[in-house]
Amino acid sequence: MGLIKKATISEYWNRKHSSQSTPWFRKVFTRNRFQLLLKFLHLVDNRKIAPRNSPSYDPTAKFKPIVDHFNLKAKKHYSPSQNLSIDESLIGTKSRTVLRQYIPTKHAKFGVKLWMLTEAVTGYCFHFNVYKGKRYDPTPAGELQGSYVVISLLRAACLLNKWYHVFCDSFFTSLSLAKRLLNLHTYTTGTVRSNRPLPNLIKSVKLRASQSMFMRQQEILVCAFKEKEKRKNVKMLSTRYNAELVVNRKPKMITEYNKFMGGVDLNDMLTSFYEDGRKSTKMWKKIVFNIIHRMVINAYILYQQNSDNAKSRLHFIQLLIDDLSEDHMTRNRVNIGVLNDEINNQNLRKLPERKEKDCCICSVRNVPGGRKRSKHICVLCHKGVHKMCYKKHSRRCHADE
Template identity: 25%
Template sequence: MKAFIGMLIMMGILHLPHLDMYWQVDEEILSTPGISEIMSRDKFLQIYRFLHLADNRQQHPAGHPRHDKLFKVRNLLNLVTAQCASNYTPHQAVTVDEAMIPFKGCLNFKQYMKNKPTKWGIKVFVLCDATNGYIYRMQIYTGKNMESNLDVGLCSRVVLELMDGLEGHEVYTDNYYTSPRLYMALYEDQNNACGTARTNRTGFPKSIIRRTREDRGYYNYLSNGPLLAAAWYDRRLVYFLSTFHDGASHGETVRRTNPDGTSSDVPCPPLLPDYQQYMRGVDRSDQHIGYYNVGRRSRKWWKRVFAHLIECALYNAYILERYSNPSLYAGYPSRRKRSYLSFRIAVANQLIGPYRFRQRAGRQRSGEHSETRLNLNLGHWPIQQTKKLECVVCNMTRNKQHLSRSELRHETRFKCSYCNVHLCVSDDRECFKLYHTKVEYWNTS
């Protein structure tokens, strides 16, 4: 299983359209011996087909009080989330946002989000370290939960659950989560918060809302205890809430492009630089997860979740190695700095290790590749054997032309001394010559 997961990681780097293409021998330009020599095609596909993360016989049916929509991935999900939270302490600034696991099949909690690059899929609420994108906690959305606290909305409940047990942090959210009620609840839990806001949230001050067009750089704010509400006009009016920023401007500016193509500094709220810097934690992790994703198209939704959990574990392990072994990432003049790609390759190699499948006796052919088969300087000589076996050229020609065994089948006692394959050596058949002089030796035209 370790070798299987290591192969999945390598397949995310060397991506081919279909899984069986990694074992094809017809097109040598697409051959991947680094993968095909680890495990046979049939064994890999059988593992991938019959892979399960839970015993389906223990699943409660729909309508049962203990029915779990995530039963198929619950064990692995709990394991990954527990390890992510126990092996790392996030920096002061954290981000809460949604991520999408791509899936377009039939699923009752599939979501559509028009503003996401992946518009159809499974929504995941994520708490990330805003400094490096480390995925500290996650929660898969499975639809409306009737057992949840009805006094608290979904957005507020998600943020409070993800922040449970954390103190002294600064939480950055977008306008989907931001509300005065949520921010005051976080403040009572000794956490601060900052983010863009919607004006229709309960408790948002109506006096700060502007209905007319303002000059670019317009800024106004109101405060009530620790809670600050701010309005700023950039290309349009943007509203903010914060519990730890000062409303008084100290000359902060942001660079913006004018309609004529020139750039100029525009006055901005004092909280804007922090918001722009720390709101990208989830986007940073999504960016790395999308580079070499191990996920494959599947009708089974839980396989996409399985691939996403592997990607989350890989990225978090990459962050942990950066902090635990900084010498690999120092960028010495004599060697390149360790990249996320080289880290994935190293993990795959450690998972695969020395595991290699053993072919059946007589199937291994040392001269199968063109660079050795067509090199006449290696000493390709016909030698006679006592046992007859089928000619390789005749066998491949029959398969390519879709002929029956009765139409084309020849057995011979002669084989190549270097390639270790049986080939016809006779006056009416030139199989030995074709095999060592043509790339497509089965093509007689």
């Protein structure tokens, strides 16, 4: 990309792949204009943001409007199915910021952590919060962070007291969370860590391969299961399923957990497919681009569920770009057409036969490859000039007069 001087992206592609068919995308604006727009991109007025030493300082202030917009629109246009998934996601970055977290199980390892609530089957992101760290996002005293995150997400998404079923991993799941959600008319299923409160019999039980043990306390069912001899026992709890074994004598709650737990991972995978990963010195811009990609994923899921002949995701992105740029392209075509007509009729004259002159605007002879020739000349000064360069040339020409 650094070798492109003033050519557009589409022109560069056409030169590089001239033997292939014409690419789907069109010239919207030049690379230089794109970089200029990217340079001055802002979501808020920096003068209105509290300084870092202020008690009201918010490290997410620069991109908070797009987070609020995303959560508002996600709830407005979609009602999820019963099975939900809650997990953490990571937007990879090594920028120096208080938002940066280290999660060794994630691909990026370092980045900004999101608490995400998604639909289990489709990966539709229904609500998410940006984790600001212990200093700016503390957990209430006497409460586990995982439980606090689950209740906060469900309350912000307005999904409590509707008998939704939440699947979460061992970081979030606990007996206290299961009881609280049950009182709020919400089911939960998830793995449980050994250091969390559990019946002693479940903690210390010794099982053989494909063997399981169940214990129930009212609506809460706790299970211990060992899949193979060399593996540790898996401990789970559920407020929805019964002590039932299915294929390979595996508890039903485990098979359902494996089926519906991956909603957040599915959303991350879909995001990584077409994310450009554009480098930026501004950490918040990388987060904004990632959120925009997740918006497109949500839009594609809605498109799939409301279309009988849904196209591929790539085709959907192409249609989306075409639609968003249509107004700009229409105005641009009209303006260029009017300009060319005026230039052709009044101010430019075409040279006879195959004669050409150096363009007085864009041609530079002392630079390798910098000489640009035109078949048109200005009727006033008789200098060579391209049609697209005439507007700049006319100012000089009239100034000389």
